[in-house]
Amino acid sequence: MLFLLNKTQPDTIGLIKLLGGDVDKEVLLTQDAAFYATSSMQDQFHQAGIAHIYVAQDALETRAIERAPECQVVDYDRIVELVMEEHDQVVCI
Amino acid sequence: MSKNLTINLLSGYQENEDALFAVNLAEAALSKGYGVKIFLYGNGCNLANQEHPVQGASHMNARLQAHMDIGKIGPRLEKIAAMGAEIATCHTTEYGRGTEGDAYRVGIKWGDVGQSFTKFLLTSDVLLTFGH
Numbered sequence: 001m002l003f004l005l006n007k008t009q010p011d012t013i014g015l016i017k018l019l020g021g022d023v024d025k026e027v028l029l030t031q032d033a034a035f036y037a038t039s040s041m042q043d044q045f046h047q048a049g050i051a052h053i054y055v056a057q058d059a060l061e062t063r064a065i066e067r068a069p070e071c072q073v074v075d076y077d078r079i080v081e082l083v084m085e086e087h088d089q090v091v092c093i
Numbered sequence: 094m095s096k097n098l099t100i101n102l103l104s105g106y107q108e109n110e111d112a113l114f115a116v117n118l119a120e121a122a123l124s125k126g127y128g129v130k131i132f133l134y135g136n137g138c139n140l141a142n143q144e145h146p147v148q149g150a151s152h153m154n155a156r157l158q159a160h161m162d163i164g165k166i167g168p169r170l171e172k173i174a175a176m177g178a179e180i181a182t183c184h185t186t187e188y189g190r191g192t193e194g195d196a197y198r199v200g201i202k203w204g205d206v207g208q209s210f211t212k213f214l215l216t217s218d219v220l221l222t223f224g225h
Contacts, residue, residue, distance in 0.1 A: 006223060077124075080121045083118075084218070091219060092223060
């Protein structure tokens with residue numbers, strides 16, 4: 001299950017755990033959610049069972065965010081692949 | 094047969110980056126051969142209409158105007174419609190904003206939830222909703 005995040009909000013991690021349950025989870029950070037790409041958030045993502053974290057290149061560059069090394073930078077072509085081919089479920093939160 | 098993506102866009106111009114992200118994603122999906130449908134709902138309906146030219150002098154300087162133009166993605170909606178995207182708006186949310194009956198941009202159609210959006214859903218493989 002891919003969670004597509006476009007904003008920061010209280011208890012994002014709790015919402016992902018609630019909606020995702022025990023299934024394999026990945027996260028795609030876009031727009032203001034790119035702020036979650038910093039190192040301080042990565043432990044929380046991993047503790048929630050999120051296997052991969054992707055961050056949109058334009059969101060990262062616009063905000064001049066220093067991303068954690070484990071966050072994979074993706075362009076729109078790659079986002080299309082993630083959304084259309086690589087996940088059975090995509091949830092926008 | 095290629096897969097279809099429906100984007101339900103709840104945001105309009107300027108208020109956030111949802112519209113910009115939606116158009117960038119739609120262009121990339123169309124370029125890869127996927128079908129794309131966009132439903133302009135809520136404030137997203139404000140993207141459907143042709144703009145009214147400013148009467149007289151604008152009270153913005155050129156730098157501010159250039160900044161505001163970044164979020165004006167209406168012409169890009171026309172472009173992706175020409176690339177094959179189906180784009181419809183919701184007349185009820187237009188009515189609520191006083192724009193029902195205004196001229197649409199080229200390639201954008203009158204629509205509603207009961208038929209237009211439902212048809213999009215029934216013919217799509219992936220639904221993404223962008224809002225704040």
